[in-house]
Amino acid sequence: MIIHVKNLVKRFGELVALDHLSLDIKEGEIFGLLGPNGSGKSTAINCILSLLSYDKGEVEIFGKKMTPDAYDIKRDIGIVMQNVAVFEELTVYENIDYFCGLYVRNKAERKRLVEEALAFVELEDFRKFYPKKLSGGLLRRLNIACGIAHKPKLIILDEPTVAVDPQSRNKILEGIERLNAQGATIVYTSHYMEEVEQLCTRIVIMDKGRVIASGTKEELKAMITLGEKITVETFSIDEEQLIKLRELPGIVSVEHVDKRLIIKSGKGTNNLETVLDFLKTHEIGFGRIYSELPTLNDVFLEITGKQLRD
Amino acid sequence: MPVFKLCMKIFLKNWLSISLYVAIFLAIAIMISMSTMSEQNKSSSFSQEKAKVALISEEKTPLTEGFRQELAKSSDFVKLPDRTEALQDALFFRNVTYILRIPKGFTEDVLNGGSMQMEKTVVPNSTENAYVDINVEQYWNMARIYAKHEPKASEQQVVKQLKKNLSGSTPVTIKAHERAQTANSFSMYYFNFLAYTLSAVLIMGISTVMIVFNKRDLSRRNFCSPMRARSINTQLILANLLFAAISWAILVAFCFLLDSKSFATQNILFFIMNSAIFTACISSLSYLIGNLLKNLNAMSAVCNVLTLGPCFISGVFVPQEFLNSTVLKIASFTPTYWYVQANAKIATLTHFEWSDLEAIFYSMVIVLGFAIAFFALSLVIGKRKRLIN
Known part of the structure; x- marks a missing residue:
């Protein structure tokens, strides 16, 4: 086990930020920590890294107890903060070199690592730029380079794609997959379920400082009672037809919102053909029609009764 | 590091x-x-101030010439026409601060032990003039003493003696305690x-x-x-x-x-x-x-x-x-x-x-x-x- 967290409790006065949080992260996986803003993801990361003291619980990294003085553990950890944490006074190259220098003393080796990190985040052409001159996406990439230049075994990325354009986001996600392929264990926190779904091999969904569900994305989706969701673009359907549609076998709910008919099916059922037959039989005109499997948002919605982005 | x-x-x-x-x-x-x-x-260095003096001599004797030379050491002479108006203007505009007139027969009076005075007109409250007063007093008093005690000495000899006696100077260094x-x-x-x-x-x-x-x-x-x-x-x-x-x-x-x-x-x-x-x-x-x-x-x-x-x-x-x-x-x-x-x-x-x-x-x-x-x-x-x- 790379990270073992047991019954972690962190309070900020009256507020319980982490409520008996337990996690196990295995070597080589991309572990996703998913939850809405304020769910306790960053607090959990800070407690795991001993950047925050906690009230109760245990944290072990690489099988050893994590403390603020556990420098041998810290040597193999790379951290990418939620906010860009670089020195405005240093160039791109100098920033990476400085943070790499905190881990690697050998100058020649450090130079090689910095060059590799620059190439990894594709910032070679910006090496002499000061952070002020970089766009948001490039800054995020610099932030990542500063955290991974020393080739850590465990990389913790705390919402690294916040306020990043889609192109840069894709580059970041690709980069994370490559780091994992090179052997690093990744802990990825985000409130973007699409990213977590795309990237992570195992996911923990958090809310109010607690783990509300965990597993692979398939396992998480299997937890809920919902099956596929069929959306039909239709202009006219009357109330009577809606009631008849709801009565079809395997249909859980039917809604008509903004000229769109949203039909949710029960788990394990396939109602696309049935719905199409119904529309034809009742001569209901329709445009596009598409079917989706449940998302992590549906999982979160079913468990907590609210949207992930609430 | x-x-x-x-x-x-x-x-x-x-x-x-x-x-x-x-x-x-x-x-x-x-x-x-x-x-x-x-x-x-x-405050830490000393230099003697020189008064601007107009010396008008109505007689020319070895003693008055010696006096002129002696006074030149502590004064700057300014030549002025001997007219009351010109002299008053010079004083008013501070072209001179001291006007000294040697009347006719003054040297003889001094050598005979008389009490004839030189005429002086000065700018009031001028500190430099004090130096001139001291020099005038010093020279002519000493001339009187020589004349009294060495009646046989010629005017030139008296001038020579006076020059010798008055040549001494005291270097001044200001050193605050x-x-x-x-x-x-x-x-x-x-x-x-x-x-x-x-x-x-x-x-x-x-x-x-x-x-x-x-x-x-x-x-x-x-x-x-x-x-x-x-x-x-x-x-x-x-x-x-x-x-x-x-x-x-x-x-x-x-x-x-x-x-x-x-x-x-x-x-x-x-x-x-x-x-x-x-x-x-x-x-x-x-x-x-x-x-x-x-x-x-x-x-x-x-x-x-x-x-x-x-x-x-x-x-x-x-x-x-x-x-x-x-x-x-x-x-x-x-x-x-x-x-x-x-x-x-x-x-x-x-x-x-x-x-x-x-x-x-x-x-x-x-x-x-x-x-x-x-x-x-x-x-x-x-x-x-x-x-x-």
Whole structure:
């Protein structure tokens, strides 16, 4: 086990930020920590890294107890903060070199690592730029380079794609997959379920400082009672037809919102053909029609009764 | 030492704003040096004033010629036409301050022991005229004495004797009693003003570095690394101390360039020692400010308040003697007050016995106390901040 967290409790006065949080992260996986803003993801990361003291619980990294003085553990950890944490006074190259220098003393080796990190985040052409001159996406990439230049075994990325354009986001996600392929264990926190779904091999969904569900994305989706969701673009359907549609076998709910008919099916059922037959039989005109499997948002919605982005 | 090197880079990035303070300070220092230097020259050197004299002689004898030559040593002769109006105008416009007329038969009267007087017209309250009066009295009284005691001597012989007797002069050196060379000197003003510059430069430099390092995410990133917290702090302190030492050395070196004479005195050693202790104190204060402040925008306002405020109330710009006792009482809670007080005592130091130095060391110890207090406080706050973060 790379990270073992047991019954972690962190309070900020009256507020319980982490409520008996337990996690196990295995070597080589991309572990996703998913939850809405304020769910306790960053607090959990800070407690795991001993950047925050906690009230109760245990944290072990690489099988050893994590403390603020556990420098041998810290040597193999790379951290990418939620906010860009670089020195405005240093160039791109100098920033990476400085943070790499905190881990690697050998100058020649450090130079090689910095060059590799620059190439990894594709910032070679910006090496002499000061952070002020970089766009948001490039800054995020610099932030990542500063955290991974020393080739850590465990990389913790705390919402690294916040306020990043889609192109840069894709580059970041690709980069994370490559780091994992090179052997690093990744802990990825985000409130973007699409990213977590795309990237992570195992996911923990958090809310109010607690783990509300965990597993692979398939396992998480299997937890809920919902099956596929069929959306039909239709202009006219009357109330009577809606009631008849709801009565079809395997249909859980039917809604008509903004000229769109949203039909949710029960788990394990396939109602696309049935719905199409119904529309034809009742001569209901329709445009596009598409079917989706449940998302992590549906999982979160079913468990907590609210949207992930609430 | 990556943290140390980074600090140095940040200092270099800020050199422009820091050097601006140094440049302003030096400009003020040079202006002060010019004014104090000229004042010093007035009071420490002696040169005889010469009165502008119009000598009108109605007779020409060897004695009157000898008198003319003798008077020329202490007067500047101005030639004027012997007309009342012209003479009055010359006096009015201060072209001359003394008009002396030798009446006809004056020499004979003197040689015969008579009491005939020369006519004099002078500008009232003119100090230079006193010299002329003395010379006139001296010459003719001596001529009377020679004439009385050596009646056979010719006029030429009397003139020769008079010239010989009056040729002696006394060199004058002004040496104020028990006054130190550094009292009211450029160095004293310079070291007083140094309180302002050192405060501004050190707060600007050290606090900037500390604020940058204490940014929450940057400090977290640093403390996530395998570099020990103690090592990071030690490197930070070392870099700040080096910056403080270099700033202090540069400013003291400028004093040497501008007033190298004072560096020959023993007093300067105490000035240097006092400023070094003050540098340590302000470095600690800057370290504390850096730990307290969260952003660089607030820093320049804090820097101005913390540098100008204590300097105004502690007597850096206005001598402490002119400040109200309540103001001084408040100022005594700042290290600047004790620094200035020590400087004032050092400047007038003429003896270097323990009894003379005691008060100076007392002030220095207080400044050192401030330094230790600021440093301890900043360590506590720094640690507390790290835990809360």
